[in-house]
Amino acid sequence: MTTLTVSGRVAQVLSSYLTDLFGVMGNGNVYFLDAAEKLGLRFSPVRHEGAAIAAADAYYRASGRLAAGTTTYGPGYTNALTALAEAVQAQIPVVLVTGDAPSTGARPQDVDQAAIAAGLGAATFTVTRDAAGSITRQAVEYALTTRTAVVIAIPYDLAALEAADEELPAPLAPQVTDDGGAGLGQVARLLAGAKRPLILAGRGAHLAGAGPELRELADRLGALTAGTALALNLLQGDGYLGVAGGFGTDTAAGLMGEADVVLVAGASLSPFTLRFGHLLGPDSTVIQIDSALQPTHPRVDLFVSADAKSAAGRILQLLDGEASAEAWRAEARKRLTEGPAHHPGSDKTADGRLDPRSLAIALDNVLPERRTVVQDGGHFLGWAPMYWNIPRPQDLVMVGTAFQTIGLGLASAVGAARAVEDGRTLVLASGDGGFLMGLSDLESLIGAASSAVVVIFNDAAYGAEIHQYGSKGLTEKPMLIPEVDFSGVARALGAQSAIIRSLADLSAVQDWIVAGAKGTFVADCRITSSVRAPWMSEWMNAKQAAKAAVAG
Secondary structure, eight states, rough: OOOOOOHHHHHHTTTTOOOOEEEOOOOOHHHHHHHHTTOOOEEEEEESSSHHHHHHHHHHHHHHHEEEEESTTTTTHTHHHHHHHHHHHOOOOEEEEEEOOOOOOOOTTTTHHHHHHHHHTTTEEEEEEESSEEEEEEEEHHHHHHTTEEEEEETTTTTTTTOOOOOOOOOOOOOOOOOOHHHHHHHHHHHHHHEEEEEOOOHHHHHHHHHHHHHHHHHHOOOOOEGGGGGGGTTTTTTTEESSSTTOOOHHHHHTTSSEEEEEEEEOTTTTTTTTTTTSTTTTTTEEEESSOOHHHHHHHHOEESSSHHHHHHHHHOSSSSSSSSSHHHHHHHHHHOOOOOOOOOOOOOTOBHHHHHHHHHHHSSSSSSSSOOOOOOOGGGGGHHHHHHOSSGGEEESSSTTTTOOOOOOHHHHHHOOOSSSSSSEEEEEEEHHHHHHGHHHHHHHHSEEEEEEEEEOOOOOOHHHTTTTTTTOGGGGGOOOHHHHHHHHHHTTTEEEEEEEEGGHHHOOOOHHOOEEEEEEEBBBBBBOOHHHHHHHHHHHOOOOOHHHH
């Protein structure tokens, strides 16, 4: 067996699982990066350590393939913590390879990195000379099987030492969980007897590859279908209602509320998906099929722990006859045609800035149809999934929503840009506040992307706080951001750009696309802060109702 250092053994094992690394080089990972380079792993440098994990996270979301981030120990490690917490809470398998304190004991400048990771919910696997390969493999398998972020720590004094020889087995083959067994018989009976069935798919159904089976099941039943924001368009077709939750239309939500049997496949039923308890009718029977071991919401009446794809296939086998609810689909088609859609926005606003809704509609018509959208957190986060055509679930990478953070968008765009290899254009939607947080990695995106459009919804403010707290009379001074010329910054870093003050100014974006859409284009869109997103109003109303209930 070839002689390898401890760092080399870690890189060798990782190379059997992944092709891409993101990170910042430092004392703690320089030997690892040297070994990774020699093994042919593709390293995409970022400019802030937080971007290392955010980029690897988004790479997985966009491609379904594992990636790793890497940082040095100490401050490099602590800089990555927000992105690490987001990956843990979003259940994204990702690996952080980092330096750590020497095996002989902590130095004055060291911190307890394993304890910090444990506080975020991430497990740390510290390699040794004798078992660097097996420990690395254990870490990766844990990340993949439990869908979480893990830390592989390389003690500083071991990084360049020779690793012991190890005979390592081949990586484990992916395992498909049980199809649900006898419980699916009851599910099939409930669905067969439904007059107004609804199938609601979440990210778990997408990751399981259950779209074709669930779509066929819906057609057999005559069911309406919907998806969470993370399973957007997975079940698109006849009877598709769009997104369940605050990004959906009131017309679609009304139809979902009338369903008598709801099959939830791979969705956790978050408060946002359920419109804070108002989405489903009180008399509807809710069935949940999920890889979890128990129901994820008290609204569930019947729970089956199973792989969504195999379970849907088994239900199809158990069903007799053809669709029993075609009248339900016909009614839905009529109501969706006649009912109100999303607000189209206005041509004029009180402050003369762009209405984000009409801007979003105009952008949808300009942006390339083959697109993968990365969506940062913030008040603006609904405009893309509400108004833009996003073809597949993996073409919407929503970051920050699990941990309720902003500022991960640019870093995530770097990872998604590396994952997009079929001629698609990467589109980043960001607010000005989050964009400023991650600004150093605009340079990383320009270097990584073959075709990218950055759309900055620039309202010169932290918009969510303006609507939540400024509207209550709290001082807006800390919520405001001086107007930043992002277009000028982008040009200085090598991107093409334009300030968008009117819809006519989008011609600059269109000209860039017509010319081949090569490189990165930054559209600094000056929007009004006077338009409140409907999902924000819904959330604020829910919080107010909860306060009133406690007070009462």
